[in-house]
Amino acid sequence: MGVHTIGDLLLHAPRRYEDRRTFKTVRELSLGQSVTVRAKVVAAGVNRFRSGKTVFQMVLDDGTARLHCRWWNLPFLERVFSVGDDLLVFGKVHSLRPRTMDHPETEKVMADDEEQIHLNRLVPVYPATEGLTQRVLRGLTWQAVERFADLVPEMHPELKLVQLSVRPAVELGGRQLALEAHRLPPRSEAIRQVHFPGEPWMADLARQRLALDEFVTLQRTIQRRRRRLEANARALPCSGDNRWMRTFLARLGFPLTGAQQRVLKELRAELGGTVPMCRLLQGDVGSGKTLVAAGAALMTLESGFNVAVMAPTEILAEQLYRNFRRWFEGLGVVVELRTGSRKPDEPGGLLLEGARDPTKETPILTVGTHALIQPEFLPKKLGLVIIDEQHKFGVAQREELLRKGRYPHLLVMTATPIPRTLGLTLYGDLDVSVLDELPGGRKRIRTHVRPPSALPKVWSFVRTQLDAGRQAYLVYPRVDESEHDEVKAVTREHARIQEQLKPYRVGLLHGQMKSEAKDQVMTGFRSGFLHALVATSVVEVGVDVPNATVMVIENAEQFGLAQLHQLRGRIGRGGHEAHCILIAAEPTPEAEARLKVLVGTTDGFELAEADLRLRGPGELVGQQQSGAPDLRFGDLRWDRDLVELARDVVRRGFEAKELS
Ligand code: ADP
Ligand code: MG
Numbered sequence: 001m002g003v004h005t006i007g008d009l010l011l012h013a014p015r016r017y018e019d020r021r022t023f024k025t026v027r028e029l030s031l032g033q034s035v036t037v038r039a040k041v042v043a044a045g046v047n048r049f050r051s052g053k054t055v056f057q058m059v060l061d062d063g064t065a066r067l068h069c070r071w072w073n074l075p076f077l078e079r080v081f082s083v084g085d086d087l088l089v090f091g092k093v094h095s096l097r098p099r100t101m102d103h104p105e106t107e108k109v110m111a112d113d114e115e116q117i118h119l120n121r122l123v124p125v126y127p128a129t130e131g132l133t134q135r136v137l138r139g140l141t142w143q144a145v146e147r148f149a150d151l152v153p154e155m156h157p158e159l160k161l162v163q164l165s166v167r168p169a170v171e172l173g174g175r176q177l178a179l180e181a182h183r184l185p186p187r188s189e190a191i192r193q194v195h196f197p198g199e200p201w202m203a204d205l206a207r208q209r210l211a212l213d214e215f216v217t218l219q220r221t222i223q224r225r226r227r228r229l230e231a232n233a234r235a236l237p238c239s240g241d242n243r244w245m246r247t248f249l250a251r252l253g254f255p256l257t258g259a260q261q262r263v264l265k266e267l268r269a270e271l272g273g274t275v276p277m278c279r280l281l282q283g284d285v286g287s288g289k290t291l292v293a294a295g296a297a298l299m300t301l302e303s304g305f306n307v308a309v310m311a312p313t314e315i316l317a318e319q320l321y322r323n324f325r326r327w328f329e330g331l332g333v334v335v336e337l338r339t340g341s342r343k344p345d346e347p348g349g350l351l352l353e354g355a356r357d358p359t360k361e362t363p364i365l366t367v368g369t370h371a372l373i374q375p376e377f378l379p380k381k382l383g384l385v386i387i388d389e390q391h392k393f394g395v396a397q398r399e400e401l402l403r404k405g406r407y408p409h410l411l412v413m414t415a416t417p418i419p420r421t422l423g424l425t426l427y428g429d430l431d432v433s434v435l436d437e438l439p440g441g442r443k444r445i446r447t448h449v450r451p452p453s454a455l456p457k458v459w460s461f462v463r464t465q466l467d468a469g470r471q472a473y474l475v476y477p478r479v480d481e482s483e484h485d486e487v488k489a490v491t492r493e494h495a496r497i498q499e500q501l502k503p504y505r506v507g508l509l510h511g512q513m514k515s516e517a518k519d520q521v522m523t524g525f526r527s528g529f530l531h532a533l534v535a536t537s538v539v540e541v542g543v544d545v546p547n548a549t550v551m552v553i554e555n556a557e558q559f560g561l562a563q564l565h566q567l568r569g570r571i572g573r574g575g576h577e578a579h580c581i582l583i584a585a586e587p588t589p590e591a592e593a594r595l596k597v598l599v600g601t602t603d604g605f606e607l608a609e610a611d612l613r614l615r616g617p618g619e620l621v622g623q624q625q626s627g628a629p630d631l632r633f634g635d636l637r638w639d640r641d642l643v644e645l646a647r648d649v650v651r652r653g654f655e656a657k658e659l660s
Contacts, residue, residue: 001129009144010152010191011210012137013632014124017203018090021120027064029093038109039067041085046075060087068100081106090125107134117142117196122203124195145195152188156216158653161186166208166641184209194633208642211634215425215646220659222428223650230275233407238383239272240299244331248298251327252291259283259437260292266433267296267411271303271384277409280390280427282417283435284604285569286442289413290320292435293386294327296411301333301363305383305408309367310401312392314339314515315522315543320388321367328365338368338377341515373400381405387412390427416562416569417604419612421640424647436605445572447580447599449556458552458581459500462532465550465579466504471525472532472550473570474506477558487512493554494534504531511536537563546574556582557591561611564598590614613637 003009023038039062046056056077060067069089071077081087091104109119117123117138126137165181182205185193190209197203249256256264263281270277283289297307309324311317321337328335366372366379382405387398390412402410412430423432450458462472474497476490487510494508507521507530524530526545533548537559551571556564564582572578582595597610634642653659 001127001132006144006148009141010149010195011632012126012141013207013210014195014203015127016125017122017197017200018088018125019122019200020088020118021122023062025064026060026062026067026099029067029096029099031093031096034090034092036088036090037062037067038086038088041081041083041087042066044078044081044083046078048075060089065099068098069104069106070100070102072103081108110135122197122200141195145192149188149192152191154187155213156220156649158649158658159212159216164212164645166205166212166645184212187213207633208639211631211639212642212646214631214634215639215643216650218425219428219646219650222425223647223654224659226278226429227654229278229407233276235274235276236303236305236383236406236408237272238300238303238305238409239268240302242302244302244328244333245295245298247331248294248327254439256291257288257435257437257439259435260288260295263292263433263435264295267292268299270431271296271299271409276407277384277411278430279411280423280430280432281411281413281435282423282432283413284438285416285566286573287435287438289435290323290388293388293411293413294324296384296409297324297365297386298328300384300409301365303383304361304363305381306364306379307366307384307386308372308377308379308382308401308404309365309386309388310372310393311367311369311388313511314341314369315518316388317367317369318515318519319522319543324365324367332362334362334364336364336366338366338371339515340369340371370397373397377404379404382408384409384411386410389413389415391415391418415566417608419608419636419640421636421643422612424643425636428647443572443575443577445568445578445580445602447568447582447602449582449584449595449599452554452583452585455583458583461579461581462550462552463501463504466501466531469547470549470576471528471530471545471547472552473548473567474532474534475551475553475567476534476536477555490534490536497532497534501532505529506532506534509533509535537567543570544573545570547576549574549576549578551578551580552583553580554583555585556595557584557587560615561594561597561607564594565602565604565607568598568602 001012003012018036020036020038024035026037026039029035029037037060039060041058042061043059044057046054048054054073054075056071056074058069058081060069067089069091086109088107088109089101089104090106091101093099093101105125107118118135124138124141125134126141128134128137161184164184166184167181182201184190185206187209190206193202193206194210197206267277267279270279281289281292293309297309300307309320311320317337317339321335325335361381364379366377368377371377385398385401385405385408387393387401387410390398391414398410398412402408410430412427418427462474465472474493476493490510491508494506498506505524507525509518509521509525513521521530521533522543525533525548528547548571551568553559553564553567559567568580571580582598584591584595587595594611594614597607597614601607636643650659
């Protein structure tokens with residue numbers, strides 16, 4: 001389990017606690033409740049079914065009533081338990097006639113048990129592994145705590161504990177006492193209490209104390225990196241002179257939102273400042289981040305420096321390339337595209353608009369995918385690096401691109417808002433700008449959840465939208481669980497839908513198509529030649545076709561919340577009301593909760609917080625994201641206050657020169 005030393009053991013966090021000071025009697029048990037009871041085995045045996053399945057059953061009695069416990073397909077349990085055993089069982093009562101628990105956790109009470117460790121107290125229950133019982137692990141931990149906890153030193157002297165108190169992070173059964181803020185204990189005391197707490201609130205307080213140490217460690221790394229950069233780097237003057245900006249803004253055909261104006265002002269100040277910009281641009285889907293990025297790029301180009309823009313997919317890179325080309329037309333800027341399949345010197349990969357003055361170096365804006373990280377890409381005078389959909393890249397990739405210049409400015413953009421806690425930990429070394437306003441004229445997106453049986457109605461609705469001249473996205477994650485070949489599945493769906501929507505033209509888009517083919521389909525859809533698009537989640541990021549007003553997402557229960565929000569953001573970009581229809585077949589309770597959140601709000605900032613709570617940080621951050629913190633006690637879902645506390649403590653430590 002990765003526990004090699006006594007130190008590891010002391011930091012092996014319990015996953016829950018059991019209150020063994022008083023037990024409920026079997027007679028008192030109520031339905032659906034998770035409880036521990038203590039009772040003796042009065043009967044046990046295995047039933048074997050013709051299907052090959054087995055069920056091991058035990059009947060327990062505590063003197064007040066009998067409790068049946070059942071385990072499926074674990075026949076060896078027959079050798080583990082015997083009639084007469086004194087047992088503790090923890091589980092949920094799922095029926096009262098007879099009283100039954102399925103697959104409860106069990107622990108045998110031994111005659112020689114030291115009561116102070118295993119009984120008559122709050123006992124820790126640990127993540128364990130086969131062959132290692134809770135009793136053994138608990139006994140070892142007890143010894144380690146007794147003998148060594150007092151030797152554990154403080155990690156962070158800048159944590160002046162006397163000044164810090166915290167509220168409970170989790171609901172502790174509404175105990176009045178727990179609602180008060182408590183002074184944090186020293187680290188050694190916290191280790192003792194996290195394993196063998198006197199009261200539940202003490203365990204919570206101890207966990208928060210140890211979590212705070214973790215967050216402080218993390219913040220030290222983050223803030224040190226930032227401070228080093230600020231001390232060493234000289235910023236390039238990239239705030240521009242407005243000579244192209246005016247034309248660019250005038251030609252857009254719409255005014256910037258107030259938020260876009262405010263953020264552009266922030267960026268201009270930083271691009272002209274003394275320290276290289278390191279900024280995260282957050283904004284909901286459709287808030288117009290690309291335009292802000294274009295503005296920052298233009299300031300840099302006006303200043304005579306080059307710009308690199310990296311996007312996670314070819315589709316997105318090509319779309320950015322197309323936008324920048326259109327926006328910067330005639331300004332005398334070179335816009336080039338560099339992806340896995342396109343080099344700037346190939347047809348379609350490079351565009352020089354307007355007259356190129358041979359006496360001057362023409363500033364270059366390069367848009368690309370991961371190809372920008374390759375050694376062949378050697379930009380000169382790199383002034384600004386922009387990374388779109390940052391969550392698809394790791395910190396290492398970001399750094400690699402930055403190293404192609406001498407302290408260029410950095411602007412990273414997120415696909416959807418990220419919860420504040422994650423922002424402070426994953427992007428803690430970045431300043432944040434927020435686009436908290438959507439461009440005007442956006443119509444509401446209505447979201448509906450429907451079972452597969454409603455599909456005929458859904459198709460006729462899609463048809464009415466196509467009849468009205470609108471366009472539709474039809475999204476498939478994977479058609480069924482057993483389908484390993486996603487491409488085959490989506491191709492088959494495509495044929496079916498084409499038939500369904502005749503005579504409308506339906507395109508097909510998936511990640512494994514060649515980039516020319518993808519391009520052709522996207523061009524067809526953008527121009528309105530294709531009326532509908534069957535796609536895998538490749539349309540998730542960035543794709544922008546304002547005339548599309550319907551999105552049907554099949555097997556919606558298989559997608560995460562952020563992804564569904566990002567997908568849904570593809571519609572409602574024009575002046576027509578939009579509909580997102582989520583088809584869900586027998587969603588799990590979690591999936592159902594997710595879909596419900598989605599129906600309830602279109603606010604990405606709200607969704608981000610809900611998503612973090614539902615799925616936890618690991619999932620949210622994604623596998624590609626390196627630098628995701630490894631936390632034993634901290635929990636990014638609930639510990640926002642601690643993360644902020646850690647950030648402030650560390651900042652003060654640096655400012656007071658207690659840290660360096
Ligand atoms: P995202 O923030 O999701 O990346 P985009 O940058 O793709 O959003 O912008 C979404 C759409 O809104 C694009 O079609 C863009 O041209 C348009 N847009 C951006 N800013 C404005 C604005 N101020 N007024 C009207 N439309 C805008
Ligand atoms: Mg975008």
